[in-house]
Amino acid sequence: MAFGRSSRSTPTVEPVTLKILVAGGFGVGKTTLVGAVSEIRPLRTEETLTEAGRPVDDTSGVERKSTTTVAMDFGRLTLREDLVLYLFGTPGQDRFWFLWDELAQGALGAVVLADTRRLEDCFAAVDYFERRDIPFVLTVNCFDGADRYPAEAVRSALDLDPEVPVLLCDARERESVKEILVAVVEHAAMLGARRRGSVPV
Ligand SMILES: Nc1nc2c(ncn2[C@@H]2O[C@H](COP(=O)(O)OP(=O)(O)O)[C@@H](O)[C@H]2O)c(=O)[nH]1
Ligand SMILES: [Mg+2]
Secondary structure, eight states: OTTOOOOOOOOOOOEEEEEEEEESSTTTHHHHHHHHSSSSSEEHHHHHIITTTTTOOTTTTOOHHTTTSSEEEEEEEEEEEEEEEEEEOOSSSGGGGHHHHHHHHTOOOOEEEGGGGGGGGHHHHHHHHHHHHEEEEEEEEEOSSOOOHHHHHHHHHTTTTTTTTTEEOOOHHHHHHHHHHHHHHHHHHHHHHTTTTSSOO
């Protein structure tokens, strides 16, 4: 990008990279959300197993199994020249809970996606982030045909802390998803500043 610029231009800075988790129940739109904003082709674990795993795994005879085991999403979004988000979709299936602690290492914050038709599917994710003090934004993915509820109704149904942002999105829309991710960064920054004592509680 800096190629051909005059020597007077500001030197390109190394961007800050932030890790954000995308959690929620199975089928709530995690893969869709990551795919909607990612600048890189979303990496799915199917591909990891078949491509990266090829030299070590002898998959002969179990090809079908190796491509259906786990679904985890990975994506990247440059919010600004100096700020890049890496998105990690947490596995929705209960049997992959053991991966969450690895994924959560170094995460700035999280998006918990919810579908108001099956709100209980996000309880586990909400609990997980609350217990570990990982900042999160509760995001209702507005499926066609699902009733709309005011944010406060969702907050009270989930018994969320008053300061947890409750937002609506369409996981298929890039701009909608971007707003959610910006909200996660801002919420985490606010909590971080408060923990450091630089803003009044
Ligand atoms: N109408 C609608 N469909 C959606 C939306 N988000 C996801 N879907 C669909 O819901 C299904 C499950 O989404 P997916 O992203 O695979 O869920 P995941 O299991 O959380 O990764 C897919 O068929 C999506 O196309 C949305 O915002 N609106
Ligand atoms: Mg998925």
